[in-house]
Amino acid sequence: MSDLDPVIHVQARLRIMAALSSLGDGDRMTFPRLQQLLDMTAGNLSVHLTKLEQAGYVEVVKSFRGRTPTTSAALTRRGRVAFDDYTTQLRALIDPPKEP
Amino acid sequence: MTPVDDDAPPPSAAESLELIRKEQAAAARTLELNPLLYYVPWGAAWLIGFGLLFLRYGPDGRVFVNLPAWLPLVSLFALMALAMASTVLVSAVRGRGLEGRSSWQGTAYGFTWFFAFAGVGTTTSHFARLLPEPERGLLWACASVGLVGALYMAGAAVWLSRDMFIFGAWLTLINIVGVTAGAGWHSLIISIGGGGGLCLLGLLLRARGRR
Secondary structure, three states: OOOOOOOOOOHHHHHHHHHHHOOOOOEEEEHHHHHHHHOOOHHHHHHHHHHHHHOOOEEEEEEEEOOEEEEEEEEOHHHHHHHHHHHHHHHHHHOOOOOO | OOOOOOOOOOOOHHHHHHHHHHHHHHHHHHHOOOHHHHHHHHHHHHHHHHHHHHHHOOHHHOOOOOOOOOHHHHHHHHHHHHHHHHHHHHHHHHHOOEEEHHHHHHHHHHHHHHHHHHHHHHHHHHHHOOOOHHHHHHHHHHHHHHHHHHHHHHHHHHHOOHHHHHHHHHHHHHHHHHHHHOOOHHHHHHHHHHHHHHHHHHHHHHHHHHO
């Protein structure tokens, strides 16, 4: 378990990555909906999103809908690859590939 | 689920995978359209509305059930208005808090329905008055159902949905059969094949989503 990506390998960030990985290509989820989906506090979500953004795994977009500022997030290409690698590693830990 | 405020990793690989599975399933539940609320109201509107049209305005002017003349069309339009309200509500709930590509696709597709029906409706109303009464109704019905079939197939191309394409093609096919069979029969065919088909599509997608 020690070789697993430390950015993803904590519960809060793993949950964020898993939720965002369910979005289609080119889609983003707004902060309030993500917060509701994950049942996290705004502060907690914000801290972990920032860590994922700093790692280049998540893109956070700030925009305006009318006069209301909105923040939305999506996995980057790098984040999707990192998440796929992470789940592949987990499966390998549970069911190690057999030696030929 | 209780908020996780610590930075602890899940205790084992199996638990990490279980957490991912749970989170993805929860996300999928909120991101998918509820097929029962999306398709079945339209199916019921067509099944009942076109069914009443058949009973009141049957083939060759036959009246199978002596309903008030206004009842079938009023029922069809009232039920379609309810179905439209359900579609708007379901789409709004699904799209809330989502931005980007699929949001744009949904908006463009919604406007496509609006503009397509505005164009076909104007054209049909212009030419329908030149026809005798039963043919007038048939023209309205076959132009509208044909358009719905084409829009379903176009929607299938947008969302890469085989089910949507099959339904659109089926609707186009039974519409052609109905027009060839004539006024009255068209209502029966669309009631069962179109309305029943939409109900079946909703139930099928729901059953598949639960597996």
